[in-house]
Amino acid sequence: MSCDLQPRVLVGVAALMALLAQPALPQGATPPFEAQTRAVVTQIAPCWLVDPSDPAGQVALTLSFELDRGGRLRTDTIRLERASVGEGPALDEAFQAARRAILRCGIKGFDLPADRYDDWRFVEVTFDPTHEEAD
Amino acid sequence: MSRLFLILALLFASLGLSVPSMAQDGPLRITITDGVIEPLPFAVPTFVARNSAANDIAQDITRVIAADLTNTGLFREIPQDAHIARVSSFDSTVQWSDWKAINAQALITGSVLVEGDGRLVVQFRLFDVFSEAPLGEGLQFVGTADGWRRMAHKVADAAYSRITGEGPYFDSRVVFVAETGPKNARQKRLAVMDYDGANVQYLTSSDSIVLAPRFSPDGSQIIYTSYASGFPRVTILDVASLGRRTVGDSNANMSFAPRFSPDGSRAVYSAEVAGNTDIYLLNIASGQSTRLTTEPSIETAPSFSPDGSRIVFESDRSGAPQIYVMSAGGGSASRISFGEGRYGTPVWSPRGDLVAFTKQNRGRFHIGVMRIDGSEERLLTGAFLDEGPTWAPNGRVVMFTRESPGAQGAPALYSVDITGRNLQRAATPAAASDPNWGPLLK
Numbered sequence: 003m004s005c006d007l008q009p010r011v012l013v014g015v016a017a018l019m020a021l022l023a024q025p026a027l028p029q030g031a032t033p034p035f036e037a038q039t040r041a042v043v044t045q046i047a048p049c050w051l052v053d054p055s056d057p058a059g060q061v062a063l064t065l066s067f068e069l070d071r072g073g074r075l076r077t078d079t080i081r082l083e084r085a086s087v088g089e090g091p092a093l094d095e096a097f098q099a100a101r102r103a104i105l106r107c108g109i110k111g112f113d114l115p116a117d118r119y120d121d122w123r124f125v126e127v128t129f130d131p132t133h134e135e136a137d
Numbered sequence: 138m139s140r141l142f143l144i145l146a147l148l149f150a151s152l153g154l155s156v157p158s159m160a161q162d163g164p165l166r167i168t169i170t171d172g173v174i175e176p177l178p179f180a181v182p183t184f185v186a187r188n189s190a191a192n193d194i195a196q197d198i199t200r201v202i203a204a205d206l207t208n209t210g211l212f213r214e215i216p217q218d219a220h221i222a223r224v225s226s227f228d229s230t231v232q233w234s235d236w237k238a239i240n241a242q243a244l245i246t247g248s249v250l251v252e253g254d255g256r257l258v259v260q261f262r263l264f265d266v267f268s269e270a271p272l273g274e275g276l277q278f279v280g281t282a283d284g285w286r287r288m289a290h291k292v293a294d295a296a297y298s299r300i301t302g303e304g305p306y307f308d309s310r311v312v313f314v315a316e317t318g319p320k321n322a323r324q325k326r327l328a329v330m331d332y333d334g335a336n337v338q339y340l341t342s343s344d345s346i347v348l349a350p351r352f353s354p355d356g357s358q359i360i361y362t363s364y365a366s367g368f369p370r371v372t373i374l375d376v377a378s379l380g381r382r383t384v385g386d387s388n389a390n391m392s393f394a395p396r397f398s399p400d401g402s403r404a405v406y407s408a409e410v411a412g413n414t415d416i417y418l419l420n421i422a423s424g425q426s427t428r429l430t431t432e433p434s435i436e437t438a439p440s441f442s443p444d445g446s447r448i449v450f451e452s453d454r455s456g457a458p459q460i461y462v463m464s465a466g467g468g469s470a471s472r473i474s475f476g477e478g479r480y481g482t483p484v485w486s487p488r489g490d491l492v493a494f495t496k497q498n499r500g501r502f503h504i505g506v507m508r509i510d511g512s513e514e515r516l517l518t519g520a521f522l523d524e525g526p527t528w529a530p531n532g533r534v535v536m537f538t539r540e541s542p543g544a545q546g547a548p549a550l551y552s553v554d555i556t557g558r559n560l561q562r563a564a565t566p567a568a569a570s571d572p573n574w575g576p577l578l579k
Contacts, residue, residue, distance in 0.1 A: 039165060039167065042165075042167055043167050043168075043169055046169060047169045047171065047172065049267065050169060050172035051172055051177070051211075051301070052171075052172030053556055056555070056556055057490075057513065066164060090490070091488055091489070091490040092490075095302075098302040099172075099302065102302055103172070106265055106267055106268060107267055107268070109265070109267075109268035109270060110267075110268050110269070121165060122165045123164075124163070124164035124165065125164055125165045125166075125167070126164045126165070126166045126167070127167050127168075127169060128166070128167070128168040128169070129169050129172075130168055130169070130170050131170065131171070131172065133170050
């Protein structure tokens with residue numbers, strides 16, 4: 003591995019190594035809940051169009067929504083929970099970009115374990131372009 | 138193995154993945170830190186011609202739609218020869234797997250019919266290939282055959298707005314000054330064109346110099362500076378009839394830099410009276426003008442806020458040209474530009490949040506934007522001579538004049554995204570300057 007890789011890449015590698023270090027699942031076993039919920043992130047992130055040079059690209063905000071028991075998005079439940087800025091064009095634009103990401107990439111629903119419905123019925127997604135890595 | 142490992146690692150990093158909160162009370166909480174800024178790949182198969190008369194026009198419409206979207210810099214067309222699925226009917230079932238295989242994230246399909254009376258019927262649908270679902274309702278546009286470009290722009294506008302959430306702007310026109318002849322004896326005419334440089338029409342002859350044309354809010358009139366009398370005078374031109382009338386303070390030696398108010402009932406302009414240049418407010422209906430500034434300095438280039446309550450303008454009252462904001466009724470003004478250099482030609486964004494301006498600093502000219510309080514100044518361009526920004530109807534793109542240096546230098550129209558990306562030259566047939574982006578067409 004080259005030593006000039008960016009820190010974020012190294013974190014990504016570390017995360018992947020951690021995943022690879024986990025014991026393989028027995029055939030037919032259910033993947034861990036953590037991996038299943040991570041799929042929510044991987045499903046939504048490619049649809050989040052954010053421009054860091056735009057004022058809206060500096061806004062961190064959290065949206066909430068509800069899923070039905072089949073993991074399908076209840077589109078009428080998408081709400082803005084909180085944001086790093088007050089009302090204004092930047093927040094409007096940031097909210098719409100986040101909402102579109104959820105709608106576009108979440109419309110098919112999510113593959114989540116039915117027996118833990120109470121754990122994922124309500125979801126809060128924080129879109130934070132101001133941090134290199136999540137906490 | 139190691140290469141795959143690195144690719145996977147990069148993928149994880151690029152998606153900004155984070156570990157979700159576990160076994161929590163309350164909602165499942167996840168965080169996403171990186172989005173996507175790459176152009177979105179889309180496919181637009183040639184619209185289906187519903188009769189033989191529509192064959193050529195269906196191809197033309199499809200190409201204009203693709204060009205509109207691609208030229209934003211936000212979209213990337215997947216070439217038609219890479220398409221797997223063939224769309225032979227507007228109502229045929231979408232072959233999702235074929236579009237996914239070529240990584241199309243958006244799919245635009247449509248049909249074109251030329252009716253017996255010559256009318257053109259254009260239908261289109263937009264699909265989100267990711268979710269295997271339509272993105273909004275299908276739409277149909279009906280018009281005359283010679284309006285095919287407008288219908289193409291309307292389709293592209295609908296697709297652009299549905300995908301980006303931004304307002305549309307393709308179905309709009311730009312008024313500008315068309316220039317011909319040598320640099321020291323330019324002939325100037327008012328002209329209008331589609332936003333992309335097509336359909337240029339000349340509105341005035343080259344008998345006298347014209348400057349700074351601005352559309353009325355409904356696009357039916359153009360206010361500009363005319364030298365027909367030998368002196369600069371504010372003039373209003375009716376676009377349909379091409380009738381003209383001089384307006385403004387008759388006591389002024391010169392009147393110039395006019396611009397309509399957002400409701401079209403008033404206009405602001407500069408006038409030089411007794412050696413002092415100030416900003417005046419014109420009531421279009423009555424023809425009466427009211428003086429808004431009284432400083433002994435030069436006040437010019439006024440532009441209304443979208444709600445009509447304030448005016449941003451240029452003044453050298455501090456010793457060098459800077460940008461100020463005042464009430465639309467006049468009175469005291471607040472300076473908002475404090476950076477190094479000289480600032481001019483401010484124009485309020487249609488969204489209301491930004492002012493675009495020209496900045497001259499250290500021998501270079503820039504087009505920039507700043508917030509209304511002067512904060513967050515960003516320079517979008519830099520060149521030998523960039524000046525005179527104008528906003529697209531959606532406030533996302535700025536067009537301006539760029540003049541090349543040297544004896545053979547000539548002005549041309551360029552546009553740039555407010556992020557400073559996607560600099561594009563408008564395809565005007567000859568030299569062009571002083572653009573003003575009109576409203577969305579009805």
